[in-house]
Amino acid sequence: MKCPKHVRINEVGPRDGLQNESAWVETEDKITWINMLSQTGLPYIEVTSFVHPKWIPALRDGLKVAKGITRSENTVYAALVPNRIGLERAIEGGINQACVFLSASETHNQKNVNKPIDQTVQQLKQVIAEAKEANLATRAYLSTVFGCPYEQNVPIEQIVRLSEILLEMGVDELSLGDTIGAANPVQVITVLETLLPRFSASQIALHFHDTRGTSLANIIPALDMGITSFDTSSGGLGGCPYAPGSAGNAATEDVIYMLEQMGIDTGTDLNKLLTAAAWIEKKIGKSLPSRNLQAFKTK
């Protein structure tokens, strides 16, 4: 297989991880944890979401978190912004990168943001344009690419069409999400074989959840096809609040262990990552899914 020399790991635990945990983490603890993550060498940390607190109460302290953290000059600090109000708060919080989101399946988008895809696209266009005017880097999430909880398979034509729309808005990166954690390596190959002749591999990140244990396996063919950007969460945080014990995002420590062992540089310190994951695990108050974390704790 072809292995890249370097891979970029995007830490989404403080946003995608906490958003899906039922536990409330105190603002000062979020800040301490993000500061620990900043010291690991991670190039990207998504620190919060500026979605209305009614929808994601776990992140209702987003502005305090964004203002409270100590920045590392080698790390980009990102946040999820659904609309102009969210963007304003992100800018106020000193966020470097604004992330918008869209579902590839109509039903999921409707349930998620209460709008059809086409209306959402119009709104995101404005947000991206304004983020760029404010000199923020930008990122778009396309969810349910590898399966939708309502529509099951999402047609590849729809993924191509929406990827094109999002990239034409000028986002710096498009993150393709396996929202329900059901993707498999052959499916990853199929999706990338369709997208890569149209878009540059350097524009695409992959965002896997480990719900069915396939997240690391899915990364293997993606590396071989030239993808060098992956989203992960500290400790594998992010299990569904209604599904105790279920896994969340691909665990940062597991992905980084694997990549570094494969001879791929991630620019991070695994021991510091394990220490940060063990710290947030205590605050969450339950065992987190990261395999390396569980092995590390017994040392």
Place this chain on the structure above:
Amino acid sequence: MKCPKHVRINEVGPRDGLQNESAWVETEDKITWINMLSQTGLPYIEVTSFVHPKWIPALRDGLKVAKGITRSENTVYAALVPNRIGLERAIEGGINQACVFLSASETHNQKNVNKPIDQTVQQLKQVIAEAKEANLATRAYLSTVFGCPYEQNVPIEQIVRLSEILLEMGVDELSLGDTIGAANPVQVITVLETLLPRFSASQIALHFHDTRGTSLANIIPALDMGITSFDTSSGGLGGCPYAPGSAGNAATEDVIYMLEQMGIDTGTDLNKLLTAAAWIEKKIGKSLPSRNLQAFKTK
């Protein structure tokens, strides 16, 4: 990637799984569980070990288990046998396949069986010859292929030499073990690139542990290189008794979910496998590592 049409999954949970769990499982419960596994379509179940009970007390009821289970005609029932006495008990128990074991690293072999590798090889030769005389199928485990807890890296020349010795004994299958659960996909490629010009892919099985979360990822390049036999355990049983929370073998349900989603036939029923894993999890009394099991339980 090249995907085989069919993959053979070797269920080692009742042996390798239970051997590494501190919980005692009652004989009748082991039998019930193995009978449930027999109904899933699994082609191979390693039901117990005939190692001296002093070494593995968790499997001291091996003969009762072997005699008590209800056989499915499509399943091979295997057991670990270290020596002639073990083989006699395996034959008495009606076992179809005798499995011997050897470490690729001298220190691990010495600590495991209290003999140097060369003496162990002489003993295994006799056991294999007698097993074949008794018309049993045979299998050899080569441990610490992907790393040793005492010697770290094991030279590839040593793995080639011992694989040759074991295959020349006439074993039907050689299972290469990642005993400490540290392997990565590039290492799998390196080992197979050395072995496959010398031995047939059909003689080799791979045996991954998920200690660091890489077990499913390791299977991907192996499939691409023509390996079609993998060892797994129900529920991912087999975490080290001294390391609570640590993962065991690659979980049967996770591997089978991934393979079937990739369009690879395993001849098994995932729902029945999940039911069997949920059943043994209750008996063990703690959450097992299988991601699909944890997702299944919340449905």
